[in-house]
Amino acid sequence: DAEAAGSPERGFPARSGDDQFIIYTGGTTGMPKGVMWRQEDLFFSGLGGGAPTGEPVKKPQELAERVAAGGDGITFFPTAPLMHGTSTLTAFIGFNFGQRVVIHRKFAPEEVLRTIEKEKVTSVSLVGDAMLRPLVDALSGPMKGTDCSSMFSVSSSGAIMSETVRRQFQALVPNVMLLNNFGSSESGFNGTATEDSGPERGFRIRVNSRTQVVDPTTHEPVAVGEVGRIAQCGHVPLGYYNDPGKTAETFFEQDGERWVLLGDMATVDEEGVVTVLGRGSQCINTGGEKVYPEEVEQALKSHPDVYDVLVAGVPDPKWGHHVAAVVQLRAGAVQPSLADIQTHCRSHLAGYKIPRQLVITDSIRRSPSGKADYRWARETAVAAVSAVSAADG
Structure with a gap:
């Protein structure tokens, strides 16, 4: 309908490298901000020069030459919502390289796996454990036996795929290359x-x-x-x-x-x-030492009963702040004690980084794009301290 009602005329001036594209940040540490990119800058920084493999191009014309020379057979599948910069830029890379791009309306693990099998997807992008772990659960459960042999890479940006979850996925799909990419809006x-x-x-x-x-x-x-x-x-x-x-x-x-x-x-x-x-902005100062939540989360995710976790700092009269772990357990897991969690972490972390508080929650709150909601985690941990104090009083 929109196309039928639109004018056949161009309606805008000739395209330019100065045309702007705005990507909104996830708002993990505050209100989302609109990042203003020139098309030319985004092409080279955000799209790797438009080339998904090999050396990035030095000028746009080289991309057309590479496409003409070959490189067929790639099917990109950005599984996070297109509101996430990772998915949008993955789609753009596919378009620029003249390849197929598969998209869907909503991240549903079983549908993702069906689509990979049906469309012979070769390259999947997602956002950390929040999306990779449900794929592991589906592949080892109701979707066991799904043909994922077409895939050669799974990449994450915006959140880390932990070592534990990567190892589990690799055991199920051994020939896939798993890439933890680092970047930002x-x-x-x-x-x-x-x-x-x-x-x-x-x-x-x-x-x-x-x-x-x-x-x-x-x-x-x-x-x-x-x-x-x-x-x-x-x-x-x-x-x-x-x-x-x-x-x-x-x-x-x-x-x-x-x-x-x-x-x-x-x-x-x-x-x-x-x-x-x-x-x-998320760094926890405890007893004069600095603790970064992501490092503690990586250690906690290697615990067999932990499904998902966020770490936050909670005001503490002795230490200034203490490290609190807000944990979602695996289905059917026996609830571990704080001592159990601390014992597990000691083999991975320095003593001052080990959580001094454990809060069990039904689910970890994340944005639709998979980004962590640290404000919620902090409020949840602080509320748990207040509840204990009230009960003791």
Whole structure:
């Protein structure tokens, strides 16, 4: 109907690399913000130059040459809602590369697996354990035997696929390459996790040449082992829509080049591998030590009774804040005690990072795109402390 009612005339000027595309952030740490991308910058930073494999192109014309030279047979399946930047950009990569793109209305694990089998999907994108774990449950349960042999990659961006869940999926679909990609609405793609990423060594990524860990004040690269914030130069967004204050906080110029300063804290080693600690705004200060929720969540997800978890800081009269774990148990699991959880974590984490509070909940609250709702987790943990205090009083 919309097409029939529309004018056959063009109705807008010729396309340009300056045309804008706005991606809204997930609002994990506050209100969503509209990230204003120039099409040209998004093409190179967010779409990897439009090339899903191999070296990114240096100019758009090269993409047409690669498509003409071959590269057929790829079917992309962005399984998160298209409101999520990961899914939108996955679809755009497929369109730019002249390949099939499969989409669906809603993430339903069994339907996802049926679609993979029916459409011979080769490349799936999703958002962390919140989407990978239900696929594991379906493949080992009602969808056991589903033909997933066409798949060669499953990638996640926006949330981490934990080592535990990746291992479970790999056992069910052994020939699939699992990629923990790192990026954001403000930077596009920054890098991919190393094979040794996990609870013991942390979320380690090999970043592209435009990504560095910098001092958030001086914007200079940090020394090896020092904590800084991840930043990216080159093709970066123009800023936030109608928010000059946040734009000034996040985007800066250094040595004549434009940069974006992300919210993620990190360190870098001698080989240039970056260890992502987590978002600075979610960091828990307990007894003077800094704890990043994502690291604790990775350790907790390796517990056999834990299905999903979020970690938050709760005010504590002795420590300033203590680490609280809000846990959704596996179906049929016997509820573990706080002591059980602490014993499990001791083999993965330093003592000050171990949860001092355990809250069991029916389900973990996440956004429709799979992003964690840390505000809800904090409120849930604080309410549990208040309930215990009231009962004791």
